[in-house]
Amino acid sequence: MLDKMIDVAVMASGGGTDFQSIIDASESGEIDADVKLLITNNPDAYCIERAKKHGIDHHVIDHRGKSRQEHEQEIIDVLEKYDPDLIVLAGYMRILTDDFVDRYHGKMINIHPALLPLFGGEGMYGEKVHEAVLEAGMKRTGCSVHFVTSEVDGGPIIDQRCVPVKNDDDPHSLAERVKKKEHELLPSVVGAFADDRVRLKEGEAVLVSEKDN
């Protein structure tokens, strides 16, 4: 039997290193997933260059000058054309409406640079997360991939990884260390979707791993 490949759409607003981690895992055959398209709201985002370089369709859908609903409808129109099996929010910096989130219930995931439920929610993005971790004096932090629900960063957690916090860390150095771990975690979760090892059951994420997590 041939392995089934899943089609993946990525939404990003910035440099796209998480996006790149999925591309790399896909191209190396590590995961049975094709990255079919990138959607970005930021015409200047470097993730666009990554899409071009790897021959991945990209759609710049600028949010400026539009209502949230209008903007999301344009995204929906593109997504309907590709009908991806999985939508990955990889540093996508816009809050999504409940309607949008509900439409992709169970097939949209997000990566967050902390051990949720710690340091999540509105206003907790980018280096602010790592500032909060340092402020709390934590000696371990990490990253989380979760299903997207209407609660910001509050959906069922699919998987997490930890990294140490070092004495001389600043938010930037900590962000870099967490990013590296994100680039392991995110492809691993996408691969689990491709292998049908992730379920959203009764509002809970279940990750079935041969490697026993």
Added chain:
Amino acid sequence: MLDKMIDVAVMASGGGTDFQSIIDASESGEIDADVKLLITNNPDAYCIERAKKHGIDHHVIDHRGKSRQEHEQEIIDVLEKYDPDLIVLAGYMRILTDDFVDRYHGKMINIHPALLPLFGGEGMYGEKVHEAVLEAGMKRTGCSVHFVTSEVDGGPIIDQRCVPVKNDDDPHSLAERVKKKEHELLPSVVGAFADDRVRLKEGEAVLVSEKDN
């Protein structure tokens, strides 16, 4: 120059596996610490047997029928006799008064079976912690050693470790996995005290490790 040994007092209320982990690290020479005494409030606690087996003084100071102040004064009387460099709360199941805590500011530590500030505070002990972790759907949890302050489980974190949460975990199986990690973390922190690599500076715990954490 001869290595300086520190004298350690342990306070525990139960089986004493964390206590045992310090004894083992001390006896093997892994850490420059002597476990000088055990204080327990529970006359039936198995930790007493461990103290006897390893020739460690033990003091059963039952809290029943005494005011909290009276009980703590008895503990203080014992501690003054031994004058330990470090007091380790290793599963000690009594809340301490601010007076007691202030007296040992910077030289009393506690181990908690979660990644503080998650799942700490009053009422969060034993398997309740692990129930809460499973309820939150976390895929990583861990343990923390922190300085004891008047805020229950809220003192500056000295060090932490992570463990995976597995799909088929119940609170008991998860507690067992975290315990194993506690038995690495706790001796490691006691060893750091012995080597003078832990400081409480302006209300923050700083762990200076050659191993770079």
